[in-house]
Amino acid sequence: MDSGSIAWMLVASALVLFMVPGLAFFYGGLVRGKNAINTIMYSFVAMGVVSVVWVLWGYSLAFGEGGPFIGNFDFLGLKDVSATGTDIHGAGVPDLGVAIFQMMFAIITPALITGAIAERFKFTTYLIFLVLWVTFVYAPIAHWVWAGDGWLFELGTLDFAGGTVVHINAGVAAVAAAWLVGKRRGVDRGVEPHNVPFVILGASILWFGWFGFNAGSGLASDGLAISAFLVTNTAAAMALVVWVILGHIHTGKMSAVGAATGAVAGLVAITPASGFVGPMGAIAIGLGAGVLTFYAVRIRHKFGFDDALEVMAVHGIGGIWGALATGIFVVGGIGLIDGDAKVLGYNAVAVLSTIAYSFVVTFVILKILDVIPGLGLRADDAAEDAGLDVSLHGERAYVGDGAD
């Protein structure tokens, strides 16, 4: 057993976990000040709920050898998952190390969805949604793509760090969620991010954590990790530059929120490709991600569809581009640029099946939660007007009364 790889896996896992508070601040800065705590709590509470679900049954459903579509119950409570052996994953690190690393991915994925439902979703219902979504949407798709007997894995889909499982999955679920919960009250007036430095802080923490996400996904401390690290940074940088330039062309100003969004879009797009492309492939992927997500956001605004924090535009569109671009730019003579369309085809199958499954099952889960008495998706109008921080959490992000 390579102690270097084990050390890197533990650090990479911690880096991925740290993306969750990064996301919390990224989203928290983008909303109005009266909903800052609520928005941050969506991500933070996922660290609690999903960690528990993962240990109890999530890992077992995702990685048990239960056939092509879902795992089984062999590893409930992480029973028989060895801290020294490599029976399940056959990786360079013990199985329990892989289970830890994968746990962090399961936490951040549903947290990504919350950008779509920000400023109006009922928090109690959200906790139940987290449990159901990780169980019925995340675990099966993770099994398809990453488990040794998953059908997309066996097909030959290349998804290095989770473009389908994490980003397309979250982006599509976000569309279903934003549609069912409906528009925010008063959003047509235009809603301004309340704390742009939070947005930059959050995006920077995401970028930092993404090195664990991508460079850790080879499950080893080796040259592949180095390559993944480099292409991750390169794609993020390229997409950031594209966003500020396109923003300047369209508005005459260079937006900091735009720069942060561009960086995240580049990180999303390179995720599935990070173990398979070289530096120039990363430049191309970052360039494509910047252009596509920039115009996706503009089109979303034209439609007036209230995916509040652009989860579909950034993670959905960025993820789809990344998955397809992996098939185009993959090195080793199997990419479209080398005249071979097989990987592109396999990845297209993964994209389409993820979109279909995630949308339908997320829709059904939310529909059921909506009709259960006492639950429902939406906070009441008075709570939404006053802000969800005081209404649902009994706390205020900014206390400025000076009276006490």
Add this chain to the structure above:
Amino acid sequence: MIKIEAVVRPERVNPVVDALIDAGCGGYHVANVSGKGTQQGVEVFTGRGATTTTRAALPKSIITTVVSASMKDAVVNAIIEAAKSGEEGQIGDGKIFVSPVSEVIRVRTGERDSAAL
């Protein structure tokens, strides 16, 4: 000329300022304040989420506008309409203060009184 100061709920600021412009006001300003009227305070956590306390001062917004005396009733009614919660209204919807203004001067031109409004 009269000054109209309306203390309203922060979430009613947008409807109220829209109503002011519709009623013909040339401008307004908004200040976010906190204070206490008839309404009870807001309950917040102070014991790490385990105990609560009631803060007397609530967040409110004051919208101030100066108009000619003839517009007073129209503007006041517009504010009431826009600031009220529902048909009946609720405690905490706010209060309107009306007071005379002796002089108005526009900084840029030095125009005075109604020409400066």
